[in-house]
Amino acid sequence: MTKIFSSPEAAVADIPNGSTIAIAGFGVGHSYPNSLVIALKEQGASDLCVVANSLGAGEFRPELLLENGQIAKVVLSFSARPGFPSLVEQRAAAGEVQLEMVPQGILVERLRAAAAGLPAFYSPVTVGTPLAKGKEVREFGDKQYVLEHALPVDYALVRGFRADTNGNVEFRGSSTHFHPSFAKGARVAIVEVEEIVEAGTIAPERVGLPGIFVSRIVLTTRKIAIPKGALRRRAPDSRRxxxxxxxxxxxxxxxxxxxxxxxxxxxxxxxxxxxxxxxxxxxxxxxxxxxxxxxxxxxxxxxxxxxxxxxxxxxxxxxxxxxxxxxxxxxxxxxxxxxxxxxxxxxxxxxxxxxxxxxxxxxxxxxxxxxxxxxxxxxxxxxxxxxxxxxxxxxxxxxxxxxxxxxxxxxxxxxxxxxxxxxxxxxxxxxxxxxxxxxxxxxxxxxxxxxxxxxxxxxxxxxxxxx
CATH class of the missing domain: 3.40.1080.10 (Glutaconate Coenzyme A-transferase)
Known part of the structure; x- marks a missing residue:
């Protein structure tokens, strides 16, 4: 059965209400699966749990799903950046959306654990912080570790540079980040790419995500505008x-x-x-x-x-x-x-x-x-x-x-x-x-x-x- 879908709309058409969806991307606007996000917005699935580093901001980013009232819960590493208003925090404060905060590395490990069939793991990362509240803490040697549970998801929306007809995905630059682990932790991984090539075109050593983890491939239809880069509120030469x-x-x-x-x-x-x-x-x-x-x-x-x-x-x-x-x-x-x-x-x-x-x-x-x-x-x-x-x-x-x-x-x-x-x-x-x-x-x-x-x-x- 082919993994290639005719459009982003076709690739997300069967996502039901109540699904848990991991959406990869970094920061405000880097390497999000924009075409799939727009298609999911238009498809209208609701009561979603979205797992992401952040919801991004601006055109085509996952925050659009929140604006459209489709999200019931989010699991994030960033819900806001200092000094910048956040819609998700406003909705969470009003009781309209559940918000769970997770350190970036632990978010990755929880999806990786789900992919590897591991129910949980111990980590030193949140010891002594509010994020450890209510979790099991155990000592190994002379250090404390917090029990973190795997985070399996129903679907993952990710973005790659190109894919072959077997589903193997290649990434570019520093845009790999969450995409492989999010895809591997999903029951159904949907990947949008700039180019689809014949099997064998991508050298095996350049495959960043093996096709066995990929369910659907689609060509991107929403070109990413190059983000403006790092956000700065004050000039470097400013002084108090x-x-x-x-x-x-x-x-x-x-x-x-x-x-x-x-x-x-x-x-x-x-x-x-x-x-x-x-x-x-x-x-x-x-x-x-x-x-x-x-x-x-x-x-x-x-x-x-x-x-x-x-x-x-x-x-x-x-x-x-x-x-x-x-x-x-x-x-x-x-x-x-x-x-x-x-x-x-x-x-x-x-x-x-x-x-x-x-x-x-x-x-x-x-x-x-x-x-x-x-x-x-x-x-x-x-x-x-x-x-x-x-x-x-x-x-x-x-x-x-x-x-x-x-x-x-x-x-x-x-x-x-x-x-x-x-x-x-x-x-x-x-x-x-x-x-x-x-x-x-x-x-x-x-x-x-x-x-x-x-x-x-x-x-x-x-x-x-x-x-």
Whole structure:
């Protein structure tokens, strides 16, 4: 029986009400199966449970199904990004939609477990966070692990570069990410591609998803407009004032953070401020890792021509360095949790005196943006927080105890802000550098946690040479 369907509409025609559907795609608009999403909207199946990294935004994205009233429940890693309104959170707060938040790597593993016939697995990722509430926790050795259950789905809507008549699928660039694991975890995997070729055209070693996991193939009918890249709310050269004096600009303290990275190291940069660090590692032997499946990349400069299939976890366009590698989310989170990364740089809402981190949700928010942060921290790599010293309302972000939902307990090693460099020693942070024009006393005044002042506090310069 042929796996090739005549149209996206034909491929989704029999999806019934109440189905659980995994829809692959990354960020706001990268590599979603747009044609299948539109066809499903027009088909009208309702009471759906949608499993996704996020619902995306804009034309042809899965959020359209929510707007159309077809979704009853969502399982997501991102329900909103900081500062951007979210329809799914509004619907969840109103009780119209159920919302389950899952770390990105655990989402992948739950679908992979379903594909492999495994009912559950233990993970260190959510230990000590609200996401572990009500779940079984067990100790192996001297560490705690949370029981996570497999997540089988009825259908998966995924996107590939091309497929052959046997159903084998090839992917391009960093657009592989969730697609293979979502397809494998589904009873019926429906794949839209740019081209369908005869069996044997795709070299066996280039098959990213074997045809045995694919039920239906269809040509895409909705071309993807190249997304705009990473979202930025403020310019890199913007700076805040404290006590009427200018602090370091966002780009300047990102440059200071870059100097902390070891030569020949493997480094993951989180979204937001940490992405600016990538501008300061050029010419150094630092290998950047992105959760969507890239190792050894650099940001595409303004003169470059973007490839819609080459992007990082923040949505910025990239180009691969010689010797780089591209892979799916399963491999990417093996990297994240392996402990082989030299450093992880993340932003934060709050950091506590004992090193607790909160960076995915705020009090009163239904949902948030977990992404891959919890998985990255679970690997035990050096964790450097890059953030402004106070929030947009002037409140301290360095606190005695986090009031926001925890990302992970006692995990932060260093903090770089627009005012200071702090290093955790035991259960206290030591103030080692202060921005030009500021004193340690002024930094402490803007900090709720009790700082230890180093004997010789240095002036914090953006152009500090790497150690």
């Amino acid at each position: 004032e404290y006590f009427g004096k200018p602090a370091l600009s966002r780009m300047e303290f990102a440059q200071r953070a870059a100097a902390l990275l070891p030569e020949h190291g493997y480094v993951n940069l989180g979204s937001g401020l940490p992405t600016l660090v990538a501008s300061h590692v050029g010419g150094r032997s630092i290998t950047l890792h992105a959760e969507n499946g890239a190792l050894g990349y650099e940001l595409l400069d303004d003169s470059g021509v973007p490839d819609s299939d080459l992007f990082d976890a923040a949505g910025g366009f990239i180009e691969m360095r010689p010797g780089g590698a591209l892979f799916d989310s399963v491999v990417s989170f093996e990297v994240a949790r392996s402990g082989k990364l030299s450093a992880v740089l993340l932003g934060a809402y709050q950091v506590a005196q004992n090193g607790d981190l909160a960076n995915w949700s705020v009090p009163g928010q239904v949902g948030g943006g977990i992404g891959g942060a919890m998985d990255l921290i679970a690997g035990g790599s050096k964790l450097i927080i890059v953030m402004e010293h106070s929030d947009s309302k002037g409140r301290a972000k360095l606190v005695r105890e986090c009031q926001y939902p925890l990302t992970a307990p006692q995990c932060v090693d260093m903090i770089v802000t627009d005012l200071a460099l702090l290093v955790r020693r035991g259960n206290r942070f030591v103030l080692e550098e202060v921005a030009p024009g500021f004193s340690p006393a002024e930094v402490q005044q803007l900090t709720d946690m009790d700082l230890v002042i180093a004997d010789n506090v240095r002036v914090m310069h953006a152009d500090t040479k790497p150690v």
